[in-house]
Amino acid sequence: MNRQQLLDLYYLEARSKLIDLAAFLDRLDRAKGESDFRLNAFNQALEQLRADSTPRVERVLAVLSDPTTEPIPAATTKAACGAWPGK
Amino acid sequence: MRYIEPHAHMVSRVTDDYQEMVVAGCAAVCEPAFWAGFDRSSADGFYDYFCQLTEHEPKRAAKFGLPHFCWLCINPKESEDVKLASDVIALIPKFLERPNVLGIGEIGLNKNSRNEMKVLEMHVDLAARHNQLILVHTPHLEDKLKGTRLILDVLRADSRIKPERCLIDHVEEHTVKMVLDGGFWGGMTLYPETKCTAARAVDMIELYSGERLWMNSACDWGVSVPLAIPYAALELRRRGHSAEAIDRLIYQNPKRFLSQCPKFKLPDAPL
Secondary structure: OOHHHHHHHHHHHHHHHHHHHHHHHHHHHHOOOOOOHHHHHHHHHHHHHOOOOOOHHHHHHHHOOOOOOOOEOOOOOOOOOOOOOOO | OOEEEOOOOHHHOOHHHHHHHHHOOEEEEEEEOOOOOOOOOOHHHHHHHHHHHHHHHHHHHHOOOOOEEEEEOOOHHHOOOHHHHHHHHHHHHHHOOOOOEEEEEEEEOOOOEHHHHHHHHHHHHHHHHOOOEEEEEOOOHHHHHHHHHHHHHHHHHOOOOOHHHEEEEOOOOOOHHHHHHOOOEEEEEEOOOOOEOHHHHHHHHHHHOOOOEEEEOOOOOOOOOOOHHHHHHHHHHHOOOOHHHHHHHHHHHHHHHHOOOOOOOOOOOOO
């Protein structure tokens, strides 16, 4: 598909997601209290969106990933939270 | 349209889901062993679960003319307890001859811990000793990149394992290339929030040719869509893929991988 066709297919959906992101960040700004490592990672990932070259998606996923290489001593939880706490 | 659902946790789904899948063109469903949402207290709980996967669930699917296959293991989410995992793995060989068992899965890692690695190696050894196909779960979210690398290292370290007989599931853009470059198959899981949307799955298919890729819904007891594959087929159509190309991705590809197990036999499904 060419760029015009892809814009026809996905622009409104992407626009909606972009506005949702803006609203999410405004909501956080209005709220009281401390944020945590997830917002830091989120902001770093947002910077990747402004890059001029692909693959942005791989770089965003990398920013949100554990960069270490060794197994952890023990699993203390089953859940993932979507960003690396940096321990 | 016909398709194979290669990864669905049907024990967690209502019977209506079977009906809707068949109406949408599902020709077979494959169910990897999974975490129940709570930790089972003993190996006896797994014995019952394996009976459910090999006896009860095929009957439930058969009411709609749908062939049901399964994979057996202790899921990585319950692999921190190595003693329990050893007891469960010892149960598996007696189930491997059952007619709907395709192999060992979904094994892998969850939080990338040392004990999870030990249990993964035990499963890989079990699969190698019994010449079984392997279905691998890769970790969620921030743990996926590291976990996928560790898993591939374990598989490559065992010379008995053939990459073309291993499916590495839940790949995303940052892991798909290493999986395919290693000669493995890759699975893309279509979830509403985590893992992969249909549009992103189609991106990966277009970037990597789709020769060794399949898609699945991985529907379970969480937020998930049992008809995710038919919806992804619609996305492929919107992106200009032909009916033949769509059939290759959602029916012929999973059939080609799964047919490496001689028990995976399907009646001819209409196009």
